[in-house]
Amino acid sequence: MTTSQPVEIELKLALSPQRAAAFTKLMARQHNAPLQQELVTRYFDTPDFSLSALGVAVRVRRTGRRWLQTLKTEGERHGGLSRRAEYEMAISRSQLDWEKFPPEARALVPEALRAQLGVVFETRFNRTAWLIDSRGGAEIEVALDVGEVRAGRHSQPICEIELELRAGQPDTLFVLAQDWARRFDCVPLDDSKADRGVRLARGEEATPAKSAPLALDSGMSVEDGFAAICQACLAQFQANLPGVLVSDDIEYVHQARVALRRLRAALRLYRRVCAVPDALLAQLRALAAALGSARDWDVLCSETLPAIAPHYADAAQWQRGRQALEARRTGVRAAMRTALAQAQPGAWLLAFQRWLLQRGWRAAAETQRLVQLSPLKKWARRALQKGHRPIVRGARRFAQLQPEQRHALRIAIKRQRYAAEFFQELFARGRGARYQAVLRDAQDSLGRANDARMARGLLAEARLDTEPMGQFVLGWLAAQQAADTADAPGENAKHLQNFMETAPCW
Incomplete structure (x- = not known):
């Protein structure tokens, strides 16, 4: 019996099926002939998916007449790169043989669960694999998988590139992946086939990904905290990118x-x-700019206008104006997708992850000194206190602030809210939730004034600002803003007062 290396290091890329032939043509330049296989893989779990909840995937795979069984753990996954434990060995038939797994692998699955395991989904795909030598003596297996995952009557296509490190440093995977991301518009892929199969088997639809709490602890260094925060932000963007492009x-x-x-x-x-x-x-700014205009039009058409529509007397006229704005919104969304493609988000995600893994900021001596200055919790407390002060000053003078100053205050509140969310695990949870809540309320309240300002610009862009419908919308928004004056402070002042009365979370 032979067992594969206990740690698998690989990088995955999602590839458009339309680009698979072009990728195969590129790889045909390799001196060694590819290995081609038709793979059928059956994944096991309990009826309530207890195994996947443990972060473990167990499968059997047929390659020709040979069967292999594999147990993988969830491990670490960032920007397409994963490190996870893997135990693989040959078996005589298509059923699991737990006694062949080493003790450390068997210990990952409680005996009570083993008796409940059954096949919950399977994958069928054609794999074309090349073994290539890269710089620095690295050896990499590159596999192109094209097929589908099936669960009952439901299926989902598979088209992805896997780069598995056989020898050498993980950085060599990024060198190849970045090149292919630029050539073929690939994006890094963190979801395994098992992840996608479980969701398919459970009947779960893909949904937009919100930010998740960060697992920071006070023993972390400042730079480890920085890397973890950046990786969480990149993961959220990466998870939403496919939906941005097609949904x-x-x-x-x-x-x-x-x-x-x-x-x-x-x-x-x-x-x-x-x-x-x-x-x-520069690429970050380009990506943000590509999304910005589309989001402004979404807010106008999906949030601002529906709130005003019931108060407009001429329904037919409103509908004509609404259709003109929706047409403009559709054009902006198409332009956004074109701009995103030009900004090459997949290559940018890989480049950023590579820089994080290399700890690229250590090049400067001054940076190295600052990074080692103090543990994360102490540094975070100072950073939060620094961000808190200008909000206090703005809240005290809010009635006297000009529109540009109120906009700057909203930006400061938003940044402080994000910072408080980043570091929430380091401080008292109850106080942190309250502090974040008052920041969110103040940001949302001030944001409505910004939405009104953006609406004026978009109506002018669509040449509806002089039409009756546009005039009514502008008047409605102006009346809302007029309610927030020094004589009648309104919602903004109320939320800022709540902020002043809330103890900081640190």
Whole structure:
């Protein structure tokens, strides 16, 4: 009996099926002939998917007349690169043989679960694999998988590239992946075939990904905290990117934009500690700009106008104006997708992840000193306190602030809210939730004034600002803003007062 290496290091890329032939043509330049296989893989789990809940995947795979059984753990996955334990060995038939797994693998699945396991889905795909030598003596297996995952009567296509490191450093995987991302518009893929199969078997539809709490702890270094925060922001953007490109659900654009805003807030927060290369920042700005206009039109058409529509007397006239705005919105969304493709988000995600894994900020001596200055919790407390002060000053003077100053205050509140979310696991949870809540309320309240300002610009862009419907919308928004004056402070002042009365979370 032979067992594969206990740790598998691979990088996955999602490839458009239309580009598979072009990728195969590129790989045909390799000196060695590819290995071609038709693979059928059956995945086991309990009826309530207890195994996947443990972060374990168990499968049997047929390659020709040979059967292999494999147990994989969830491991670490960032930007398409994964490191996970893998135990694989030959078996005589298509049923699991637990006694052939080594003790450390068997220990990962409680005996009570083993008796409940059954096949819950399967994958069928053609694999074309090349073994290539890369720089620095690295050896990499490159596999193109094209087929589908099936669960009952449901199926989902598979088209992906896997780069598995056989020898050498993980950085060599990124060198190849970045090149292919630029050539073929690939994007990094964190979801395994098992992940996708479980969702298919459970009947779960893909949904926009919101930000998730970060598992930071006070023993972390400042730079480990920085890397974890950036990776979380990149993961949220990466998870929403496919939906941005193909779905009409506006929440994908919103959450992708939130991910980039959170990343920009993190980079600003750490700007004296971990300077980011200009090329990565330039691409970040291009991606954010591509999403920005589409999101503004989504807010106007899906949030602002529906709230005003019931109060407009001429329904037919409203409908004509609404259709004109929707047509404009559709054009902006198409332009967004073109701009995103030109910005090559897949290559940017890989480049950013590579820089994080290399700890690229260590090049500067001053940065190295600052990174080692203090543990994360102490540094985070100072950073939060620094972000808190200008909001206090703005809240005290809110009635006297000009529109541009109120806009700047909203931006400061948003950045502080993101910072508080980043570091929430380091401080008292109850106080942190309250502090974040009052920041969110103040940001949303001030954001409505910004939405009104954006609406005026978009109506003018669509040449509806002088039409009766557009005039009514502008008047409605102006009346809302007029309610928030020094004599009648309104919602903004109320939420800022709540902020002033809330104890900081640190």
